[in-house]
Amino acid sequence: MELDVRELTKEFGAVTAVRDVSFTAPAGMVTGLLGPNGSGKTTTLRAALGLVRPTAGTALIGGVPYHGLARPRRSVGALLEATGFHPGRRARDHLRVLAAAAGLPDRRVDEVLAQVGLAEAADRRVRGFSLGMRQRLGLAAALLGEPELLLLDEPANGLDPAGVAWLRGLLRELAGQGRGVVVASHGLAEVAQTADHVVILSGGRLRFAGPLRELGASGGALESAFLKLTTAPA
Amino acid sequence: MLRSELRKLTSVRAPWLLLAAGPLIVVAGVTSLVESGGNVRDPSVQTQALAHAGLAAIITLLFGIMAVAGEYRHATITDTYLSYPARGRVIAAKLAVYGAVGAGAGLASSGAALAATAAWWAAKGATLHLSAADLWLTLAGGAAANLAFALIGVGLGALIRNLVAAVAAGLAWIALIEGIAGQLLGSSLARLLPLHASEALDRTSILGAERLLPQWGGAVVLLGYAAAFASAAALTTLRRDVT
DSSP states (O other): OOEEEEEEEEEETTEEEEEEEEEEEOTTSEEEEEOSTTSSHHHHHHHHTTSSOOSEEEEEETTBOGGGOSSHHHHEEEEOTTOOOOTTSBHHHHHHHHHHHHTOOTHHHHHHHHHHTOTTTTTSBGGGOOHHHHHHHHHHHHHTTOOSEEEEESTTTTOOHHHHHHHHHHHHHHHHTTOEEEEEESOHHHHHHHOSEEEEEETTEEEEEEEGGGGOSSTTHHHHHHHHHHHSOO | OHHHHHHHHHTOSHHHHHHHHHHHHHHHHHHHHHHTTOOTTOHHHHHHHHGGGGGGHHHHHHHHHHHHHHHHHTTTHHHHHHHOOOHHHHHHHHHHHHHHHHHHHHHHHHHHHHHHHHHHHHHTTOOOOTTOHHHHHHHHHHHHHHHHHHHHHHHHHHHHOOHHHHHHHHHHIIIIIHHHHHHHHHHHHHTTSHHHHHHHHHTOOTTOOSOOOOHHHHHHHHHHHHHHHHHHHHHTGGGSOOO
16 A cells, blocks of 8 residues: 655644655555654654644545545554553553454454564563563554554664664565555665665655665765755755 | 453553542541431431442542543553544543443442441441432432543543643532632522532532532533533544644
């Protein structure tokens, strides 16, 4: 499933977080959504997920807005930085709540816990979790419905090098299955290894959208293109 | 949807610890009524004792507030809206589940009121007038008040969204503001205020109000408040951006 953003604009009072942004994140590819802090990456994802109402424009998933999806969790899996956990709830129960909400069988919970490596910690309460464990739990939640599109905001946050490598493999595998994967990230080196397609935002505006190789073939190509595109005056 | 809301409640301890305080408050209330010289042979005192079941409604109010405001506090509201983008349905489900649990808590508090009253009456050598319709109506009213305030709490928490602010608003209203509002409105309109309505439902008169609604009227008014808060929230605050 693809993410199709068209002329998306979002103003929070006097602040324009996203200004007239259009791009497509195709299915079957990993799309890196890049940009400095405050560039509008998170707002774009939130608009696509129906958490934030656009001032203008649309962000459609498989051609429909989020609230139009028949079974949202089976179409889209999201990992956002501000998704919280009740500290007193066990990891397994956190996922069981989501499974019940999505009409998924409970065995999916055990499956994704194993997939992200939290099977042993599943019965512990989240308040005792490290950042990396919370990230894994959030990833598990995103994967629960076997969604056709994944929208991930800084998914490698808190993961150790083995975790980062594992995540890279997972994302490539999911894209290989024909799913759409969008990763918003600051980690240019990691995105260069993982993504096929790149979208660069800065100051709420689109600076580049296209295949990664268009930015150059050399190892530092992404970083130099990124810095050039995002430090130019708006 | 109801299943996931129920799982949210059964997977944490805090709401149950809160609800457990209800029957304890009821027992304390009955005890203090007797200890302060209540005449156990007076049937109206029996009603007053049993009416303490409605006192636990403060607890179910706080419990209801946690339904939505608690989710905003722990940022789990994001997941909830991702699961159910139709936010009006979310509040409907919470009203159903928190209402059901609140009703259960109400029954527990009514049971506690009956047990405490029976125990004290026996200790003082009096008997309860068990066949009196008044007894059962009073207990039913107390349980219903618990349910009603749980529903009101859900709506209030959804409208205010900030847990601490919603709790403060609820407690301030109960402790202070309704009393003042009642004075300002005069006894005829004051009957429609929530605490006055709950007194009607509980068949008691702790506030010393001159006129109260009939018992069923109290129930209708309280349910009206619950519906008003919940609808207002569904139309306004719940639709706001989640950042």
